[in-house]
Amino acid sequence: GAGVSQSPSNKVTEKGKDVELRCDPISGHTALYWYRQSLGQGLEFLIYFQGNSAPDKSGLPSDRFSAERTGGSVSTLTIQRTQQEDSAVYLCASSLSRLSDTQYFGPGTRLTVL
Amino acid sequence: GQQLNQSPQSMFIQEGEDVSMNCTSSSIFNTWLWYKQEPGEGPVLLIALYKAGELTSNGRLTAQFGITRKDSFLNISASIPSDVGIYFCAGTYSGANNLFFGTGTRLTVIP
Numbered sequence: 001g002a003g004v005s006q007s008p009s010n011k012v013t014e015k016g017k018d019v020e021l022r023c024d025p026i027s028g029h030t031a032l033y034w035y036r037q038s039l040g041q042g043l044e045f046l047i048y049f050q051g052n053s054a055p056d057k058s059g060l061p062s063d064r065f066s067a068e069r070t071g072g073s074v075s076t077l078t079i080q081r082t083q084q085e086d087s088a089v090y091l092c093a094s095s096l097s098r099l100s101d102t103q104y105f106g107p108g109t110r111l112t113v114l
Numbered sequence: 115g116q117q118l119n120q121s122p123q124s125m126f127i128q129e130g131e132d133v134s135m136n137c138t139s140s141s142i143f144n145t146w147l148w149y150k151q152e153p154g155e156g157p158v159l160l161i162a163l164y165k166a167g168e169l170t171s172n173g174r175l176t177a178q179f180g181i182t183r184k185d186s187f188l189n190i191s192a193s194i195p196s197d198v199g200i201y202f203c204a205g206t207y208s209g210a211n212n213l214f215f216g217t218g219t220r221l222t223v224i225p
Contacts, residue, residue, distance in 0.1 A: 042215035105156025
C-alpha cells in the first residue's frame with residue numbers, strides 16, 4: 001500500500017517568504033508527527049497530532065512555525081517569514097495510533113532559504 | 115530536550131567486517147529504536163526494543179536494550195555494500211509524545 005508522502009520534495013525560497021509543506025499519512029493512521037533534520041544532525045521533534053486531540057506543539061522552535069491537520073488526515077506545516085536557519089529537511093511520520101506503534105516516515109521536504 | 119549521544123559519528127569499514135555503534139541517553143527510556151536512513155529517504159525502522167536487557171536480531175543486525183535503560187547498541191555482522199547509510203538510534207519514555215533521536219552514525223562499506 002501507499003506509504004507516507006510529502007510535497008514538495010524540494011523547496012527553495014527567499015528569506016522572509018512563507019512556505020507550506022504538505023504531508024499525506026498512511027491511510028488509517030491516527031498519529032502524525034513532524035520532525036526537522038538539519039545537516040549532519042538527528043531528527044528534532046516539532047509537533048504531534050493524535051486523532052482529534054489538541055496537538056502537542058512543544059517542539060515548535062518559534063511562533064513562526066504552525067501546523068494543521070485537516071479531517072484527521074493531511075497535515076500542513078507552515079513556516080512564516082522564513083529565516084536561513086530554517087533550512088533543513090522536514091520529515092513527516094505517521095503511526096497507527098500511539099507513539100509505541102511503528103512510525104513510518106515520508107521522504108521529507110528539503111527546504112533551502114536563501 | 116533529551117540528549118542522545120551516538121557514537122561513532124562515522125565509520126569506514128571493509129566489506130565482510132562487523133560493525134558496532136552505540137547510543138546513550140541522559141534519562142531512562144522505556145523504548146529504544148534503531149533506524150537506517152538512505153539519501154533522499156526518510157528513516158526506516160530496523161529494530162525496536164521494549165524491555166531492559168532485551169536482545170533482538172533482524173537478519174545480520176542485533177540490538178540490545180541496556181540494563182540501565184540509558185543505553186543501547188547496534189551490531190551489524192558481515193557487512194555488505196548495501197549497508198551503507200546513516201544509522202540513528204531513537205528512544206522515548208513513558209508520557210512522551212515523540213521520539214528523541216541520536217545524531218547518527220554514517221557507515222561506509224568499502225567493497
